[in-house]
Amino acid sequence: MTQDELKKQVAQSALEYIKGVSIVGVGTGSTVNFFIEMLADFKADIEAAVSSSDATTQRLKNIGIPVLELNSVGDIEVYIDGADEVDPRKKLIKGGGGALTREKIIAAASKKFVCIVDDSKCVDVLGKFPLPVEVIPMARSYVAREMVKLGGQPIWREDYYTDNGCEILDVHNLDIINPMELERTINDITGVVTVGLFSHRDADIVLIGNGDKVDIMR
Numbered sequence: 418m419t420q421d422e423l424k425k426q427v428a429q430s431a432l433e434y435i436k437g438v439s440i441v442g443v444g445t446g447s448t449v450n451f452f453i454e455m456l457a458d459f460k461a462d463i464e465a466a467v468s469s470s471d472a473t474t475q476r477l478k479n480i481g482i483p484v485l486e487l488n489s490v491g492d493i494e495v496y497i498d499g500a501d502e503v504d505p506r507k508k509l510i511k512g513g514g515g516a517l518t519r520e521k522i523i524a525a526a527s528k529k530f531v532c533i534v535d536d537s538k539c540v541d542v543l544g545k546f547p548l549p550v551e552v553i554p555m556a557r558s559y560v561a562r563e564m565v566k567l568g569g570q571p572i573w574r575e576d577y578y579t580d581n582g583c584e585i586l587d588v589h590n591l592d593i594i595n596p597m598e599l600e601r602t603i604n605d606i607t608g609v610v611t612v613g614l615f616s617h618r619d620a621d622i623v624l625i626g627n628g629d630k631v632d633i634m635r
Contacts, residue, residue, distance in 0.1 A: 418628040421451075423535035427626030428452040431497050432459065434531045434622070439464040440490055442523045444498025445473050445516040448533050452497055453477060467493055469523050470516040471580050487526060496527035500615075500623075501546045503532065503539050507620045507634055508596045512549030512613030515579050521611050525618050532620035536627040543596055547572070547587035549613035554584050556608020563606050564588050567599070583610050 418426070428451035435441050441456075443449065443466045453473070456463065457480040465483040467490060468474040474484045487493075498520055502510040509532060511517050524530045548569070552560045561571040569588035577585060593599055596616035603612040623634035 420535055420537065423626040423628060424448040425451045426628070427533045427535060427624050427631055428455060430624050430626070430631040431531055431533050434495050434497065434529070435459070435463070438494045440467065440485065440493060442467045442493040442496030442498075442527050443469065443473055443477060444496065444520055444523070445470040445514045446499040448499040448535070449473065449497065450476065452533065453480065456480060456482060465490075467523055469498065469519040470514070473516075487523060491526075493523065493527040494529065496523050496530045498524070498530070498532060500532050500534050500538055500620075501613075502543050503534055503620070503623055503625075503634075504541065504543050504596070505634075507532070507623050508543060509615035509619060510543050510546050510548055510613055511615055512551070512585070513546065515549070515574075515577065515585060517549055517613040518551050518579065518581055518583075518611045521615065521618070524615065529621050530618070532623045534623065534625055536625050536632075539625060543593040543614070544591040547589045548591055548593070550586045550588060550603060551579055551581070551583050551610040551612075552586060553608045553610065557584050557586065560606055560608050561586055564603075567591070567602065581610065
């Protein structure tokens with residue numbers, strides 16, 4: 418199967434987790450885009466969605482699903498999103514698409530976080546994918562120097578601004594042996610909005626498309 422076919426396979430499997438759910442949290446990324454396309458067949462059963470990005474909001478509206486602000490809905494029953502890397506403990510790197518802060522907020526507000534990936538995203542140790550760090554623009558150089566002290570090589574995602582009006586550093590060359598400790602350390606750096614490590618609030622379930630079947634990591 419092609420990678421797109423694997424993404425469609427795992428997106429299809431995620432539909433099982435939204436049965437009976439009136440308000441669904443929806444993430445951002447290429448795998449989630451396939452999930453959104455499939456939601457069109459279920460829009461009569463979905464009251465609304467909470468979206469992690471402007472791009473996802475537009476896709477949802479295009480298929481006729483209303484989008485609500487998180488402040489108006491409280492807790493979300495289920496949040497469906499992808500990841501850039503997943504380790505065997507369900508810890509994640511997210512943020513390749515730039516929506517890490519809103520994704521992290523929605524994940525925190527959700528009772529169940531279902532992560533959907535193809536098997537190319539599964540790793541033994543996080544860090545081969547550059548770790549995104551969203552920063553206040555004036556703090557970019559300072560935060561970059563702090564990333565170097567932690568052993569990383571930060572690269573500014575030049576001419577890119579998040580939906581929050583902030584910038585992103587993509588930090589290369591990290592072997593993230595203790596993601597929970599590193600998440601705390603980076604989040605404590607002044608000027609960091611959030612880091613794309615999802616280890617304190619990780620996935621409850623990871624669905625992994627591998628062609629033969631969808632594996633479930635609980």
